[in-house]
Each structure stands twice: as C-alpha cells, then as structure tokens.
Amino acid sequence: GAVVSQHPSRVICKSGTSVKIECRSLDFQATTMFWYRQFPKQSLMLMATSNEGSKATYEQGVEKDKFLINHASLTLSTLTVTSAHPEDSSFYICSPRKDNYGYTFGSGTRLTVV
C-alpha cells in the first residue's frame, strides 16, 4: 500500500512559461500534502503544506503567487510553477500524508527552466 504517483518525472520548459506537477496517492487518502524542493547538494526544503479543501501554508521565502498549490481532493494535489525562471530549476517532491500513516513521497520531478 501507500503508492504515490508524481508526474512528470522530468520537464524542460522555457523561461516565462508555467509548469504543473501532479501528485496522486493511489491507494490512500491524503489529508495533508507536503511539497519539497531540493537544490543540488542540499537537503529537501519544505515549500508548503496543504490540507484538503483549504489554502496551502507556505514556508518563509516561498512565493505563494509563484508556486500555486491545489489540493482539491484527498488523492490529488498539484503544484504549478508560474512564470518559471532558471533559478526555479530544481527537484520537486510531494509527500502525501494520512493520519497515522507512515511517510510517503512521490518520485520527484526534475524541472529545468531554459
């Protein structure tokens, strides 16, 4: 159990365009979704936390208007990087969580903005 699907796994986009990353919990309902990003040689950094049906809570330094998070259902959350710039190039990982469940992670999305 606890299967998570995140896609795309890799995306290259032009500067100024938007990219949407999807994260699905396939066999459980995630009440909470965490979104992380990881820059090279650094640890995972929490970007935001969202609960189903409510607005996401963003960590300090993360622009909420740039990184749009939608957690409309208990099995799907999306992260949209709007007006992407080269400095947004990173590795993005979702982590759906259900109460009393172990931690689960998506397989990650490598975003390259050119």
Place this chain on the structure above:
Amino acid sequence: DQQVKQNSPSLSVQEGRISILNCDYTNSMFDYFLWYKKYPAEGPTFLISISSIKDKNEDGRFTVFLNKSAKHLSLHIVPSQPGDSAVYFCAASASGGNQFYFGTGTSLTVIP
C-alpha cells in the same frame, strides 16, 4: 508497489549503543542510495549517501552498508545519542537521479 521498504516502523535503542536501521529495495537498477533524517515539524535533511560501486560509506558516527546481492542497505549509528531520535528515511534512485524512491521511514528513539 513500494520499491523501497523499511519494514521496521520504529526502533528504540539505549544511549551509547548501536542503532541499526534497515532498508530493502526491489529494483536492481538502483545505483545510488541516500539516508535522510527528519525531526518533527521539519523537512527531511540529508544524512549520508552511497553509490553502488561501494559497499560501505562512513561519516563520523554514521555508516551506511550496501549489500547489492541482497538488495539491502543499512545505516549504523555508533554511539547512539538522544539527539539522534528522529525518523530516518532511505531513498534510492537509478542512473541520473531523476527519480527518487523513498521508504516509509523508521522512527528511532534513543533512550538516555
């Protein structure tokens, strides 16, 4: 199906003793492995890694062992300290590192 498994959800160890956290994987294409540590209310932090060309990597009190034939890796913490109490995740990737597969974590408690 889970490609990376941590079958022990929790582990308790006395301070000063060795902590051994285990991780199994199913995909023989995995060639790079990492361990993360996570404190409550914080994101996971990178701890130590190992590539498949090695069977051991050591960093201070932390040593990771890789047994490719058994598709098994373990993290040894010696000596264990109360500050090591956290959730530990192993993660694996295939060549290129574009996708990482995480285990579900083992909660380590080091008892003073």
